[in-house]
Amino acid sequence: xxxxxxxxxxxxxxxxxxxxxxxxxxxxxxxxxxxxxxxxxxxxxxxxxxxxxxxxxxxxxxxxxxxxxxxxxxxxxxxxxxxxxxxxxxxxxxxxxxxxxxxxxxxxxxxxxxxxxxxxxxxxxxxxxxxxxxxxxxxxxxxxxxxxxxxxxxxxxxxxxxxxxxxxxxxxxxxxxxxxxxxxxxxxxxxxxxxxxxxxxxxxxxxxxxxxxxxxxxxxxxxxxxxxxxxxxxxxxxxxxxxxxxxxxxx
Amino acid sequence: xxxxxxxxxxxxxxxxxxxxxxxxxxxxxxxxxxxxxxxxxxxxxxxxxxxxxxxxxxxxxxxxxxxxxxxxxxxxxxxxxxxxxxxxxxxxxxxxxxxxxxxxxxxxxxxxxxxxxxxxxxxxxxxxxxxxxxxxxxxxxxxxxxxxxxxxxxxxxxxxxxxxxxxxxxxxxxxxxxxxxxxxxxxxxxxxxxxxxxxxxxxxxxxxxxxxxxxxxxxxxxxxxxxxxxxxxxxxxxxxxxxxxxxxxxxxxxxxxxxxxxx
Numbered sequence: 001x002x003x004x005x006x007x008x009x010x011x012x013x014x015x016x017x018x019x020x021x022x023x024x025x026x027x028x029x030x031x032x033x034x035x036x037x038x039x040x041x042x043x044x045x046x047x048x049x050x051x052x053x054x055x056x057x058x059x060x061x062x063x064x065x066x067x068x069x070x071x072x073x074x075x076x077x078x079x080x081x082x083x084x085x086x087x088x089x090x091x092x093x094x095x096x097x098x099x100x101x102x103x104x105x106x107x108x109x110x111x112x113x114x115x116x117x118x119x120x121x122x123x124x125x126x127x128x129x130x131x132x133x134x135x136x137x138x139x140x141x142x143x144x145x146x147x148x149x150x151x152x153x154x155x156x157x158x159x160x161x162x163x164x165x166x167x168x169x170x171x172x173x174x175x176x177x178x179x180x181x182x183x184x185x186x187x188x189x190x191x192x193x194x195x196x197x198x199x200x201x202x203x204x205x206x207x208x209x210x211x212x213x214x215x216x217x218x219x220x221x222x223x224x225x226x227x228x229x230x231x232x233x234x235x236x237x238x239x240x241x242x243x244x245x246x247x248x249x250x251x
Numbered sequence: 252x253x254x255x256x257x258x259x260x261x262x263x264x265x266x267x268x269x270x271x272x273x274x275x276x277x278x279x280x281x282x283x284x285x286x287x288x289x290x291x292x293x294x295x296x297x298x299x300x301x302x303x304x305x306x307x308x309x310x311x312x313x314x315x316x317x318x319x320x321x322x323x324x325x326x327x328x329x330x331x332x333x334x335x336x337x338x339x340x341x342x343x344x345x346x347x348x349x350x351x352x353x354x355x356x357x358x359x360x361x362x363x364x365x366x367x368x369x370x371x372x373x374x375x376x377x378x379x380x381x382x383x384x385x386x387x388x389x390x391x392x393x394x395x396x397x398x399x400x401x402x403x404x405x406x407x408x409x410x411x412x413x414x415x416x417x418x419x420x421x422x423x424x425x426x427x428x429x430x431x432x433x434x435x436x437x438x439x440x441x442x443x444x445x446x447x448x449x450x451x452x453x454x455x456x457x458x459x460x461x462x463x464x465x466x467x468x469x470x471x472x473x474x475x476x477x478x479x480x481x482x483x484x485x486x487x488x489x490x491x492x493x494x495x496x497x498x499x500x501x502x503x504x505x506x507x508x509x510x511x512x513x514x
Contacts, residue, residue, distance in 0.1 A: 021507060055510050058345040062504045083347045094338040096263060103266045110259030111346045153342070 009036045011161055011193045017066035019052055026052040028217035037191040041208030045245035049217040050197045054163045058088055087154040090165035097139035101149055104138055112157040124156045144171045162194045201238040215244050256348050260356035282318050282372050289314045290380050311382050315372045317437045319395055320457055321428050322368045323402020326361025328409040328424035341510055350500050358403050365399055390473035394460045400485040401456045407492045411499040436461050456484040
């Protein structure tokens with residue numbers, strides 16, 4: 001398939017998405033698409049609504065208003081079919097502590113009804129350089145190793161859409177670099193679509209094809225990193241972030 | 252409904268039990284202690300010449316059946332707590348796993364727990380007190396099955412409360428079933444209750460089951476009326492409680508509680 005065709009077809013379509021919690025609006029009428037093979041960066045200060053948006057996309061939180069379609073199907077009515085093709089990784093989740101890394105991956109593989117489970121585990125463990133910890137209890141993992149495990153469980157299921165909520169937080173720079181390279185390469189070869197959040201602006205610029213900037217639950221800027229930098233007349237994305245974050249939080 | 256996903260969830264708990272001494276202790280230690288204490292009480296009652304016909308059967312039989320109810324309830328509620336403690340609920344419910352599959356998996360887990368605990372208690376009772384609950388025959392089996400279903404009902408109720416109110420409600424996983432103990436008439440006949448409580452007890456399936464067990468002991472045959480009442484009430488309550496669980500799950504998703512339940 002030509003690159004232009006694959007880029008043009010949206011696999012995720014979010015329309016007028018709103019989430020209110022008892023008088024507080026966490027996400028306020030946002031609409032966006034993620035195209036096939038695209039990495040969309042979701043940027044914003046703490047409390048901007050990034051994680052709530054991802055939770056709604058995973059069907060863990062019901063939107064107050066709005067629709068989410070993936071692969072042309074409505075998440076509200078085709079949850080099972082959609083979630084088979086979607087996965088996520090986040091620094092805010094964990095895996096059962098009393099199971100080893102390999103046992104946790106086996107359980108996830110069975111949950112997604114994968115075939116050739118052992119082969120897939122061998123592959124992902126090798127790709128993410130986890131051979132030395134595959135038989136280690138999850139409770140004994142460092143935070144960086146835990147991040148790699150949650151990334152492994154997400155990649156192993158060969159999703160078409162991947163939600164990554166600060167996937168490289170708490171990792172050392174060498175591993176961050178390897179993970180970014182791995183994700184980029186994997187995304188290119190598999191045509192994977194990714195929604196990516198991070199507080200590392202350089203990483204965001206490097207990883208994302210397009211960026212959405214959220215502030216108080218609303219989209220305040222959208223475009224490539226250079227377009228956003230130009231629009232706000234700042235030197236880099238970090239300065240844009242600081243400018244918008246200070247606007248949200250007040251002086 | 253996918254059998255593969257149900258087995259996936261079961262394998263997660265099997266890995267856990269295989270490795271956790273504390274959880275194995277929970278299965279073997281408390282039932283064993285219960286049996287020792289009640290066994291000695293029964294021997295004492297027989298020694299002082301209490302005119303209770305078949306005291307051993309009454310108490311030890313009741314105790315074994317009570318543990319069936321208790322473990323069936325725990326199998327469901329504690330399985331949910333395990334996910335909550337491990338902050339694993341997001342991994343489960345962001346996967347294709349459905350609520351129905353989750354419930355079936357935890358119900359199966361409770362059957363496995365009941366089988367392990369029940370089998371062990373029967374063995375202890377036989378070794379230490381020469382008491383064989385199987386002497387009651389197969390007429391007891393439908394009552395045991397009904398007790399398991401009653402345990403599921405209390406377990407699903409407990410889980411939905413924990414899901415709704417979070418960690419502050421987790422003590423209910425061990426305490427909820429005891430709320431039903433007085434009106435379940437485990438160790439005494441229903442007629443000892445005051446009339447008001449008797450009316451309530453007749454609406455509780457375990458009360459029919461324990462009355463039935465005593466009837467089996469004294470007459471040797473299964474009282475069909477108690478069995479039908481227990482089965483009918485269990486079926487009705489099971490439908491209501493599963494619908495209630497779906498409703499609570501939906502509320503938790505609306506209020507964003509599912510992603511915060513372990514916090």
